[in-house]
Amino acid sequence: MFDVAPTELLLVVVVALVVIGPKDLPKAMRFVGKWMGKARGMARHFRSGLDTMMREAELEELEKQWREQNEAIMREFPRVDVNSPEPATAATKPAPADETAGDADQAAAAKKPETAEPAETHAVPPKDGPLP
Numbered sequence: 271m272f273d274v275a276p277t278e279l280l281l282v283v284v285v286a287l288v289v290i291g292p293k294d295l296p297k298a299m300r301f302v303g304k305w306m307g308k309a310r311g312m313a314r315h316f317r318s319g320l321d322t323m324m325r326e327a328e329l330e331e332l333e334k335q336w337r338e339q340n341e342a343i344m345r346e347f348p349r350v351d352v353n354s355p356e357p358a359t360a361a362t363k364p365a366p367a368d369e370t371a372g373d374a375d376q377a378a379a380a381k382k383p384e385t386a387e388p389a390e391t392h393a394v395p396p397k398d399g400p401l402p
Contacts, residue, residue: 286298
């Protein structure tokens with residue numbers, strides 16, 4: 271960090287010895303050491319905070335890219351109900367003209383399975399929260 275040659279360090283020690291005196295020099299060195307420790311601790315804390323912020327920003331960017339790719343895949347390969355006995359094209363067939371509205375409702379109720387909704391083939395993560 272700081273390039274201090276041994277001769278410069280010796281010069282600082284001699285000047286400190288002359289200015290402070292041999293009696294108070296150990297106290298002064300302890301005081302300087304404590305403050306240097308505090309300064310290093312604050313610098314370490316600051317650096318770890320910056321590292322955390324950078325990591326979070328990278329994770330947000332990766333999550334954004336993942337969502338974009340996931341949406342592209344979901345558009346390319348739409349969700350298919352696994353438990354559906356009929357293909358998707360059968361559901362879009364027009365009803366025969368001779369059926370009345372009541373008959374169509376009864377037929378739809380008869381075809382509807384009694385189980386809960388079919389299991390999804392894709393789990394989509396929430397857009398605001400973290401990934402599971």
